[in-house]
Amino acid sequence: MTALNLKLTLGPILFFWSRDEVFKFYEEAAGWPLDTIYLGEAVCSRRQQLRTSDWITLAHQLADAGKDVVLSCQALLESESDLKRLRKLVENGRVRLEVNDLGAAKLARESGIPFVAGTHMNVYNSSTLALMQRLGAYRWLPPVEMDRSTLAAILATQPELETEVFAWGRLPLAFSARCFTARHYNLKKDDCQFKCLDYPDGLQLATREGAGFLSINGIQTMSDGCHALLPHLAEMDAMGVTAVRVSPQSAHTAEVVAAFSAVIAGTQSANASMESLKGKHAGEAVDGYWCGTAGIINTGDTLHASA
Amino acid sequence: MPKLPELVCPAGSLPALKTAIDHGADAVYMGLKNETNARNFAGLNFDEKSATAGIRYAHDKGRKVLMAINTFAQGVDISRWQRAVDQAADLGVDAVILADLGLMDYASRRHPNLRLHMSVQSSATNYEAVNLARDLFGVQRAVLPRVLTLDQVGHVIRHTDVEIEVFGFGSLCVMVEGRCLLSSYATGESPNTHGVCSPAKFVRWEQNGNTTSARLNDILIDQYGQNEPAGYPTLCKGRFEVQGDTYYALEEPTSLNVLEMLPQIIDIGVSAIKVEGRQRSPAYVAQVAKTLREAIDTAGREMQRFSVKPAWQAALGKLAEGQQQTLGAYNRPWK
Numbered sequence: 001m002t003a004l005n006l007k008l009t010l011g012p013i014l015f016f017w018s019r020d021e022v023f024k025f026y027e028e029a030a031g032w033p034l035d036t037i038y039l040g041e042a043v044c045s046r047r048q049q050l051r052t053s054d055w056i057t058l059a060h061q062l063a064d065a066g067k068d069v070v071l072s073c074q075a076l077l078e079s080e081s082d083l084k085r086l087r088k089l090v091e092n093g094r095v096r097l098e099v100n101d102l103g104a105a106k107l108a109r110e111s112g113i114p115f116v117a118g119t120h121m122n123v124y125n126s127s128t129l130a131l132m133q134r135l136g137a138y139r140w141l142p143p144v145e146m147d148r149s150t151l152a153a154i155l156a157t158q159p160e161l162e163t164e165v166f167a168w169g170r171l172p173l174a175f176s177a178r179c180f181t182a183r184h185y186n187l188k189k190d191d192c193q194f195k196c197l198d199y200p201d202g203l204q205l206a207t208r209e210g211a212g213f214l215s216i217n218g219i220q221t222m223s224d225g226c227h228a229l230l231p232h233l234a235e236m237d238a239m240g241v242t243a244v245r246v247s248p249q250s251a252h253t254a255e256v257v258a259a260f261s262a263v264i265a266g267t268q269s270a271n272a273s274m275e276s277l278k279g280k281h282a283g284e285a286v287d288g289y290w291c292g293t294a295g296i297i298n299t300g301d302t303l304h305a306s307a
Numbered sequence: 308m309p310k311l312p313e314l315v316c317p318a319g320s321l322p323a324l325k326t327a328i329d330h331g332a333d334a335v336y337m338g339l340k341n342e343t344n345a346r347n348f349a350g351l352n353f354d355e356k357s358a359t360a361g362i363r364y365a366h367d368k369g370r371k372v373l374m375a376i377n378t379f380a381q382g383v384d385i386s387r388w389q390r391a392v393d394q395a396a397d398l399g400v401d402a403v404i405l406a407d408l409g410l411m412d413y414a415s416r417r418h419p420n421l422r423l424h425m426s427v428q429s430s431a432t433n434y435e436a437v438n439l440a441r442d443l444f445g446v447q448r449a450v451l452p453r454v455l456t457l458d459q460v461g462h463v464i465r466h467t468d469v470e471i472e473v474f475g476f477g478s479l480c481v482m483v484e485g486r487c488l489l490s491s492y493a494t495g496e497s498p499n500t501h502g503v504c505s506p507a508k509f510v511r512w513e514q515n516g517n518t519t520s521a522r523l524n525d526i527l528i529d530q531y532g533q534n535e536p537a538g539y540p541t542l543c544k545g546r547f548e549v550q551g552d553t554y555y556a557l558e559e560p561t562s563l564n565v566l567e568m569l570p571q572i573i574d575i576g577v578s579a580i581k582v583e584g585r586q587r588s589p590a591y592v593a594q595v596a597k598t599l600r601e602a603i604d605t606a607g608r609e610m611q612r613f614s615v616k617p618a619w620q621a622a623l624g625k626l627a628e629g630q631q632q633t634l635g636a637y638n639r640p641w642k
Contacts, residue, residue, distance in 0.1 A: 076483060077433045078459055102408075103435030106442075120486055122430070122499065124379035127409030131443075145491045145500060150382040157383060174487040174543075177454035177636040180557060184549050189642040205556050206548045207527040213547065214489070221482070221557070223492055288495070294524055295492035 003266035004233055007035035007243035008257065009164060012042045012072035012098075014172060014247060015217055016196035019049040025248065026058060030065055032254060033261040035243065037062055038098055038116075040072040040089070044179075044218045045082055046192060052085045059095045075100035075120045076175045076219065096138075105135055114138040119166055120175075124150075126157050133161050140164070141245070144171050144227065147292035148235065155240035162242040168230070168256055169247025170202060170215055170282060171223040171295060180216040192218075200250035201282045212283055213296070225286035225296055230277070231270045232290055232301075233263050252280035309573050311607045312580045315373070315472065316596045319351040319585035324361040324372075326589040331600030334371035336404060337361065338585065343391040344375045345406075345428060346585040347502030358398055371401035375585075377426035378502040379407045389413055396421045404450070405429075406485060406499075408440075415444040424472070425449040428498065430485035434466035441469050448472055450581060452484045457568060457637045461575035470578035475565045476595055477583025478628045479635055481543055481558035489542050494524045505541045512537075521545070538629055560629030566599075566615045568637060569606035591626050598622045 010029055013022065029037060039062075040055045041047050050058070055071060063069045071089050074082060089097060090107045099105045100118040108115040117123055117132045117140040124143060132140055139162040142151050155163060181203060182192040202215035202222055212224035229236070233244060244264075246256050259277055262268035268276075274285070288297030316332035318324035327335045338344025340352040353361065358374075365372045374395040380388035388410050395403045396418040403421060405411050406428035414421055427450040431437045440446040448470040451460060464471050480487070490504045491497035498504050505523055513520040517533040521540035528545035531537040538544065543557040565572060565580070572580065580603065582595050598619045606613045624630060635641055 075486070076454070077436075078455055080462060083433060083435060101433070101436060102429070102431055102439050103433045106435045106439035109439075120430075122379055122407075122485060124381050124407065124499065125385050125409055126383050127380065127385060127412065128407060129409075131408050131412050143488070143499070145488045145497060153383045171488075171492065173492050174482040174489055176482045176557075178481055178558075178642050184552070184556065188640060190639070203549060208530055208546060208548060208553055209527050210548065211527070213526060214492075216549065216556070221489065289491070292495070294495040295488070296526070 001266045001269055004237040004264045006233060006237050006241065006264050008033065008260050008264060009036040009243050009245045010034050010038060010253075010257065011166070011169070011245045011247040012038045012040050014043055014170075014220065014222070015200050015202060015250070016044070016047045016194065017049070017200055017250070018197060021200070022050055023058075025253075026062065028254060030062060030067065032257045034067070034257060036068045036070060038070045038072045042072045042075055042100060043220050044196070045074060045079070045085070046189075046194070047196070047218075052088045056089070056092045056095070059092070063095055069095050070098050070116055071095050072098040072118070073100055073104045075118070077101050077103050078177070105132075109135045112136070116140065116164070119144050119172065126154050126159065129154060129159055129161065133159070137161055139243070141166060144173075145289050145295060148232070148239070148290050149292060151241075152239040158240070163240065164243040164245055165229065165236055165241050166227065166247065167233070167244035168228060168260070169226060169249060171225070171227045171289075172220060173214070173223055174221040176219050176221070179219050180221065181218050184216065215283070223286065223295060224283040225298070226281040226283050227287065227289070227295070228274065228277075228281070228285035229287055229290055230259065230263060230274050232287065233260075233270060249281060252277070255280055308607050309610070311573060311603055312577045314596065314599055314603060315579050315581045316592055317477075317582055317585040317587065318361065318592070319346065319587065320589070321353070321357045321361050323585075323589040323592045325364055326593045327596045328365055328368055328370050330593050330596035332370060332596045334373055334401070334579070335361075335365060336373040336375050336581075336585070338375045338377075339391055339394070341387065341391070342502045343378055343388050345377045345498050345502045347378070348507070348586050351586060355394070355398070362398055362400060373402045373404055373424060374398075374400045375404040375426065376410065377404050377406040377428045379499045380410055381500060385409070392418065392421075402448070411440065411444040411446065422447055426485075427452050427474070428485035430483055432483065434463045437463065437467050437469050441467070448578060450474075453480055453563065454483050454636050456639050457571055457575070460577065460637070464576045471576075472579035472581055473572065473577050474563055475572075475580035475582060476599060476623060477562055479558065479561055479563045479633065493526050493542055505539070510540055536629075559631055561631040561633050562627035563635045564623055564627065564632040565634065565637065566602050566619060566623070568634065569602055570610045570613045573603075573607055574610070594622055594626055
């Protein structure tokens with residue numbers, strides 16, 4: 001086992017957790033072996049347990065503690081109040097942004113703030129990546145559906161940006177104007193009673209045969225399976241990926257981070273690490289997207305894991 | 308009379324294109340026979356010869372042809388997408404409808420006189436996004452995803468000089484266009500990567516006694532009893548189980564229909580109304596084009612006095628998916 005030249009990041013919390021849980025989570029996360037912490041409300045404008053100013057304060061506190069911090073912007077921006085919150089983030093004066101919408105890219109560019117182009121920016125090719133860099137991106141995440149051979153081809157052109165891969169957690173697959181959690185309760189979105197608080201890892205949507213398929217997270221639809229790319233880190237390192245992202249879950253995130261960290265440090269094999277996380281994530285482990293097939297598939301491909 | 312929005316109709320084939328023009332479309336949109344467009348279905352779309360004939364037919368009648376090159380170029384070799392843009396320019400289309408920012412960049416540099424429309428697949432849901440595409444590439448029109456209320460559409464229009472096009476009729480995507488990977492999660496192929504959603508080659512029908520099951524890459528999307536009409540297993544429109552309830556957890560099989568909102572759509576200054584359905588038959592195109600032409604013209608004349616004629620509703624009702632219709636996100640309670 002050799003050490004890998006990968007940074008480890010923590011993505012924003014994609015679910016709706018209570019204010020106390022969020023603060024507790026970041027208090028702990030501050031002690032984890034992470035290179036970058038992303039935070040902010042990236043999914044739903046109705047989730048206001050923390051206001052935008054709270055997120056900014058929290059980000060500044062973590063930055064004061066010596067962490068590299070990035071504020072993640074909401075992906076679906078519809079109303080003027082969505083844009084108002086976005087402007088607040090842009091004007092935070094200190095911490096960089098992860099943009100997930102073109103409008104956010106416009107504001108970051110105009111303010112001269114370097115940004116991370118998130119998975120929802122739809123960068124599928126090297127021309128669009130070069131454009132992102134011209135707009136001010138210093139790091140990018142490929143769409144989660146991009147397979148390793150497409151990414152390897154793009155990285156072979158040696159882009160100057162850092163490349164981060166979404167490597168762990170339920171996959172963010174779709175956004176809608178409609179809230180599916182509210183729909184489940186026959187509630188209107190404007191009167192959703194914040195039911196998402198009851199589902200800190202999403203609400204399972206299964207087939208009529210009872211097989212887990214998707215997961216409802218308010219206006220976001222996610223995979224039921226847990227995207228688990230731990231067995232593929234050596235391969236990522238070899239192709240020029242610079243960072244891997246763990247997406248927060250309501251329990252065991254610390255262990256997931258520890259497992260990634262151990263594989264990156266070369267102190268534990270990928271297989272042993274995967275084994276140690278059994279039963280510590282929602283849904284089945286899947287890696288189909290990375291391997292060039294349906295995202296729902298667990299390929300069992302650990303060919304490169306022993307490197 | 309207020310300025311009427313253009314009626315933009317789908318043309319999956321040359322006969323559909325001619326039919327749309329003959330029945331009142333101001334413009335048609337079409338794609339090439341490959342993965343550069345988001346209706347990359349077998350038997351659909353245009354080669355150079357049929358595209359040339361279609362463009363001549365439309366231009367002879369003073370109508371426009373828009374070419375959709377609205378998937379995302381993949382990887383490093385993006386020459387197919389660039390060639391499609393070159394081809395569109397050579398053919399003399401009135402505009403290209405692009406989704407990929409890198410491709411917009413290419414088009415604006417290589418063909419500065421080619422009119423650019425921002426595809427719905429670009430997921431521009433706010434005026435800042437639209438204005439960025441204008442500033443960078445000179446985009447002249449943006450097609451909005453089907454997620455905004457009518458008020459929000461008006462708000463975008465008031466904050467940009469880019470023309471705004473909205474969907475008016477056809478199968479409804481419940482997800483933000485360009486940001487839905489459900490199809491590739493189930494099958495490996497999505498609108499963004501392959502120009503397809505819930506592709507037919509992955510569909511399998513199973514008969515078991517009186518029950519018909521519709522599967523997509525083995526995943527059960529829905530089951531139908533003997534007297535239930537079975538629909539195509541578009542994966543967001545199946546019935547699933549959530550906490551023991553079996554229902555259309557994401558969306559019913561339904562079509563968007565904005566007839567009753569036409570006066571407001573005209574009033575807020577929408578530049579074009581788009582009809583979904585390049586995969587549908589010329590007969591569908593004829594009926595929708597004719598009905599919407601009449602309805603838009605009547606709404607423009609009558610405005611506040613406008614009411615939807617039952618005959619229009621009946622004509623469109625027959626063409627609607629699952630024979631159900633909705634105002635979708637334009638009407639807040641839908642959300």
